[in-house]
Amino acid sequence: MGNAIAVLNAGSSSVKFSLFVARGDDLELQVRGQIEGLDTAAHFIAKDRDGAPASEHSWPAGTTLGHDGALDHLLAFLRAALAGDRLVGVGHRVVHGGPDYAQPVVVDGSVVAALEALIPLAPLHQPHNVAPIRRLLERAPDLRQVACFDTAFHRTNPDLAQRFALPEELHDAGLRRYGFHGLSYEYLASVLGQFDALTASGRTVVLHLGNGASMCAMAAGRSVASTMGFTAVDGLMMGTRPGALDPGVVLYLMERRGMDVRAVETLLYRQSGLLGVSGISNDMRTLLASSDPRARLAIDLYCYRIRRELGSLAAALGGLDAIIFTGGIGENSPAIRERVCRDATWLGVELDAAANAAGGPRISTPGARASAWSIPTNEELMIARHTGRLLQ
Ligand code: ADP
Numbered sequence: 448m449g450n451a452i453a454v455l456n457a458g459s460s461s462v463k464f465s466l467f468v469a470r471g472d473d474l475e476l477q478v479r480g481q482i483e484g485l486d487t488a489a490h491f492i493a494k495d496r497d498g499a500p501a502s503e504h505s506w507p508a509g510t511t512l513g514h515d516g517a518l519d520h521l522l523a524f525l526r527a528a529l530a531g532d533r534l535v536g537v538g539h540r541v542v543h544g545g546p547d548y549a550q551p552v553v554v555d556g557s558v559v560a561a562l563e564a565l566i567p568l569a570p571l572h573q574p575h576n577v578a579p580i581r582r583l584l585e586r587a588p589d590l591r592q593v594a595c596f597d598t599a600f601h602r603t604n605p606d607l608a609q610r611f612a613l614p615e616e617l618h619d620a621g622l623r624r625y626g627f628h629g630l631s632y633e634y635l636a637s638v639l640g641q642f643d644a645l646t647a648s649g650r651t652v653v654l655h656l657g658n659g660a661s662m663c664a665m666a667a668g669r670s671v672a673s674t675m676g677f678t679a680v681d682g683l684m685m686g687t688r689p690g691a692l693d694p695g696v697v698l699y700l701m702e703r704r705g706m707d708v709r710a711v712e713t714l715l716y717r718q719s720g721l722l723g724v725s726g727i728s729n730d731m732r733t734l735l736a737s738s739d740p741r742a743r744l745a746i747d748l749y750c751y752r753i754r755r756e757l758g759s760l761a762a763a764l765g766g767l768d769a770i771i772f773t774g775g776i777g778e779n780s781p782a783i784r785e786r787v788c789r790d791a792t793w794l795g796v797e798l799d800a801a802a803n804a805a806g807g808p809r810i811s812t813p814g815a816r817a818s819a820w821s822i823p824t825n826e827e828l829m830i831a832r833h834t835g836r837l838l839q
Pocket of ligand 1: 656657658659686729730731732733735774775776779780
């Protein structure tokens, strides 16, 4: 019998989950999965640690399962899946911890209220992240919960890196650069020492390239700057988000195109990035396989934006010792890694083409001044570790 920890990542139309059990010093994945289509035709799927199907269920089209219904189903499934292990707590992925949460936190009523007060900072994600926490507090008050934040890892950024050049009153009101993907960066910082001492202790830029994409400059494993800012729209070009954009564009769209806030939000979160530029897809695999010039343009712009931001983060670090690729694109696309590495030759990166094609982990030549790596991230495990530690 071991101690088990469930991890929940609740989004607008899906809830992802995983279950870990303590084995020795670490946590072992038992089962993971998701319920998606919460408001349309909900579908539940769970897979064991080898990826083999463990359980599946579909609700008839037209039934609205909703987040509460999904949570009830998940709890029942997890309790059945425990098989003698004891569920000691649930860790939640919460997008925003505001200026103050620099660490994960054990949840009680006042913490939930504080997290709900941050909803205006991340209105598309925070409500969905926090709702299941409140629901579990009510439904299973004895089940302990921990909130882990995407912003927390960046609270080590120097004050200057967190500021906009806006009037001080707005900074004090919370308009500052928070940064995101922190659980991914923290996980990588925790494993870099297993790969290379200088990469762990030196000036390292991690590229988290998934549907959302950002980069983090780390000095000795601590975040000193990142490309995402007040929201997860800033920085790199992404699947459907543009990344850094002159704010004057938004003013123009509202004034001259008559777009309201919701229309601009839809443009910036759902219609831009790889999808908007290519007009074809937000999926990098589709674009890489396409011979359409618009797909090529989207990929060219994607890599160009990385090149520019990498220079900026290297400047923040005062040099560069290593770059790490992670996320769906970073871990799986030798073609994008190759382009980014070749663009970073001036920073001392030298690609080892064969190692890159083979997937790494090291993808630079042995003599390169700055090394390059491809290392899978594991945000769920990071959340489970925090949860286990805090609830011990
Ligand atoms: P999320 O940010 O939603 O967690 P992922 O980290 O899974 O997303 O990344 C999704 C992206 O990874 C998609 O653009 C997908 O096309 C891309 N991707 C996955 N596998 C490959 C691959 N073999 N080659 C190129 N891109 C890939």
